[in-house]
Amino acid sequence: xxxxxxxxxxxxxxxxxxxxxxxxxxxxxxxxxxxxxxxxxxxxxxxxxxxxxxxxxxxxxxxxxxxxxxxxxxxxxxxxxxxxxxxxxxxxxxxxxxxxxxxxxxxxxxxxxxxxxxxxxxxxxxxxxxxxxxxxxxxxxxxxxxxxxxxxxxxxxxxxxxxxxxxxxxxxxxxxxxxxxxxxxxxxxxxxxxxxxxxxxxxxxxxxxxxxxxxxxxxxxxxxxxxxxxxxxxxxxxxxxxxxxxxxxxxxxxxxxxxxxxxxxxxxxxxxxxxxxxxxxxxxxxxxxxxxxxxxxxxxxxxxxxxxxxxxxxxxxxxxxxxxxxxxxxxxx
Numbered sequence: 001x002x003x004x005x006x007x008x009x010x011x012x013x014x015x016x017x018x019x020x021x022x023x024x025x026x027x028x029x030x031x032x033x034x035x036x037x038x039x040x041x042x043x044x045x046x047x048x049x050x051x052x053x054x055x056x057x058x059x060x061x062x063x064x065x066x067x068x069x070x071x072x073x074x075x076x077x078x079x080x081x082x083x084x085x086x087x088x089x090x091x092x093x094x095x096x097x098x099x100x101x102x103x104x105x106x107x108x109x110x111x112x113x114x115x116x117x118x119x120x121x122x123x124x125x126x127x128x129x130x131x132x133x134x135x136x137x138x139x140x141x142x143x144x145x146x147x148x149x150x151x152x153x154x155x156x157x158x159x160x161x162x163x164x165x166x167x168x169x170x171x172x173x174x175x176x177x178x179x180x181x182x183x184x185x186x187x188x189x190x191x192x193x194x195x196x197x198x199x200x201x202x203x204x205x206x207x208x209x210x211x212x213x214x215x216x217x218x219x220x221x222x223x224x225x226x227x228x229x230x231x232x233x234x235x236x237x238x239x240x241x242x243x244x245x246x247x248x249x250x251x252x253x254x255x256x257x258x259x260x261x262x263x264x265x266x267x268x269x270x271x272x273x274x275x276x277x278x279x280x281x282x283x284x285x286x287x288x289x290x291x292x293x294x295x296x297x298x299x300x301x302x303x304x305x306x307x308x309x310x311x312x313x314x315x316x317x318x319x320x321x322x323x324x325x326x327x328x329x330x331x332x333x
Contacts (some may be wrong), residue, residue, distance in 0.1 A: 010050035016333025026074035064090035145170030224249030301325030
């Protein structure tokens with residue numbers, strides 16, 4: 001027997017339940033992992049609360065991202081062996097698989113070799129954040145040296161990854177945060193500039209920082225009415241990439257036609273699955289990330305580690321927006 005996390009109703013962190021399960025057996029094309037650590041993502045909080053891009057089938061498992069050791073192979077699995085340390089890359093639906101568990105079944109397509117030199121928490125913090133940021137900034141926006149990138153919700157794990165990727169590209173990383181509380185921490189995390197929206201208009205700040213040129217890209221997980229103001233921060237032919245709905249008002253996101261037409265701007269929705277489900281783009285992204293980890297430009301940042309028994313508290317902390325980097329749940333050694 002082992003334990004897993006499920007929820008039987010939609011709601012806040014309190015709906016999460018630790019339950020017993022018989023040791024699961026992998027089917028063809030699957031492996032069973034002994035989970036060592038889980039990286040939490042806001043997508044999982046949205047799935048739990050019933051506000052994700054797909055509706056959970058109750059009772060539901062949860063969890064996209066983890067590090068663990070292969071315990072068993074399903075029929076037809078080649079190229080992997082029992083005892084190998086691996087990471088789980090989020091290529092599946094959480095209606096089919098979930099890694100919030102002591103033992104979890106995942107499709108072999110979700111496996112990635114664990115990067116060397118990383119602890120369990122760091123290894124559980126790599127792929128969702130860096131794939132997401134790489135896909136937007138490098139694959140789609142084609143960020144170049146000297147460009148400016150505006151990164152909202154910059155203290156999230158994806159935000160920190162985006163800062164590092166922008167810096168690796170030679171671009172100017174402009175972190176946006178609501179209050180001054182995280183200013184120094186964001187500068188320490190690599191942002192060259194921090195815009196505090198309680199104190200300054202984003203477009204005006206970006207104009208000042210870029211000597212009036214504007215930003216090549218705005219990378220935003222908030223969406224909603226504020227998107228119109230973010231568009232004003234873009235340079236001609238700039239791109240506003242929306243990859244989340246932290247505002248809860250994505251349906252109210254306007255297309256700022258006037259400024260877009262005048263500057264030739266683009267506004268684009270984006271989910272990381274676009275990269276992960278395209279083998280060629282995934283391979284290119286993975287090579288980039290591994291190279292960045294090796295040269296030290298990319299350094300996964302773990303904000304806080306909770307125990308598996310503390311999964312409810314971990315989700316509360318995740319949704320309190322206090323962290324700088326990744327929230328991790330430790331499951332086993």
